[in-house]
């Protein structure tokens with residue numbers, strides 16, 4: 001603990017400072033308004049630490065990402081999404097028995113209540129799948145509320161959510177294509193079961209390729225947590241009111257949906273398709289992305305935190321190469337993505353602004369290779385991110401002195417004036 005001196009209008013104020021376990025330095029301004037009458041102004045909260053967290057560490061300049069201290073690269077060899085989920089939520093690697101117990105809970109909880117299955121019929125066939133997923137996660141609150149206020153049931157609650165979101169995602173997809181819902185198969189593991197529910201038909205079992213199953217495990221692991229991003233912050237903000245886990249995670253899905261966050265993986269594919277269909281060359285697209293008079297951005301590039309190559313993008317790029325080699329296929333969109341990356345990484349615009357590929361740049365191509373349709377990409381991201389949201393929600397829930405999130409604002413509207421009756425009002429001049 002140290003102190004920082006803040007001088008306002010010649011008057012000095014001492015504010016405590018502290019350092020995180022990896023050396024991040026912070027000034028504690030929690031008493032700033034009380035002491036000085038000032039608040040801080042930080043649109044986008046890029047300089048604001050909202051919480052202390054022991055879950056995920058990112059060094060954006062060095063391109064480092066660790067879950068509970070373990071470098072992300074170490075999960076690549078035998079990727080097991082459920083093991084990583086347990087690690088994130090409970091703070092350490094599970095023993096064999098703990099993992100087996102958690103996996104059993106997932107298996108037991110995979111089916112939805114039959115009443116929930118009927119809910120899918122109420123959605124329009126072309127409803128955006130993220131809307132369906134967030135609505136159905138909220139709906140889970142109607143069926144599992146008896147677990148909400150009992151901390152001893154937390155593992156069961158987390159397992160229900162992680163397991164059922166996969167069934168919800170598969171049913172949202174089946175609804176969108178007008179095909180029959182497929183019940184989960186208790187013999188299949190997490191990712192294989194998802195693929196089974198998405199792609200099997202009652203008369204035709206989808207056979208899961210173990211390499212594809214590994215690739216899906218890896219993508220989910222790489223999406224599993226990313227500290228205080230937009231959707232995680234949404235989960236924490238909602239959870240700070242003591243809203244239940246399911247309601248808080250439904251808010252996370254809504255935040256993830258936006259094109260500047262999880263929705264970017266869809267935008268990347270649209271960008272690559274547009275170039276592939278001959279509308280634009282990669283060179284022309286890069287020029288447009290640099291042109292400030294055009295709204296175009298190089299989707300899948302840039303990040304609030306990473307000012308270096310996103311380590312997840314690096315691993316996804318390598319996974320794309322492995323999967324395409326195994327499938328003995330080529331994807332012209334992968335070639336276009338590589339070309340865009342090559343052009344951007346030697347262009348002074350991107351170099352000066354430290355814009356590198358982020359997780360969304362290659363994830364869509366990998367999802368495509370796995371057979372996931374574009375409209376389901378952001379849903380896949382949500383399934384992957386769920387353990388992170390749950391871990392962050394729990395960390396906040398367990399904190400003795402957690403406060404409801406309630407920021408301040410700098411009011412810039414009208415100062416006080418009187419109400420004017422209709423007959424005395426004038427329309428503003430054009």
Ligand code: ACO
Pocket residue numbers: 259260261262264289290296297298299300301302303304305353355358359360
């Ligand atoms: N293409 C072109 N220019 C870009 C891009 C891009 N992808 N990203 C940033 N820039 C430029 C901005 O125009 C700005 O230029 P300026 O300084 O001349 O005004 C500068 O780089 C800084 O950009 P900001 O928008 O201020 O950076 P911020 O940290 O607020 O935004 C964001 C980060 C939203 C990710 C941004 O880089 C972006 O829009 N990228 C494309 C969308 C995307 O891929 N989103 C996924 C992010 S990862 C995730 O959520 C999982």
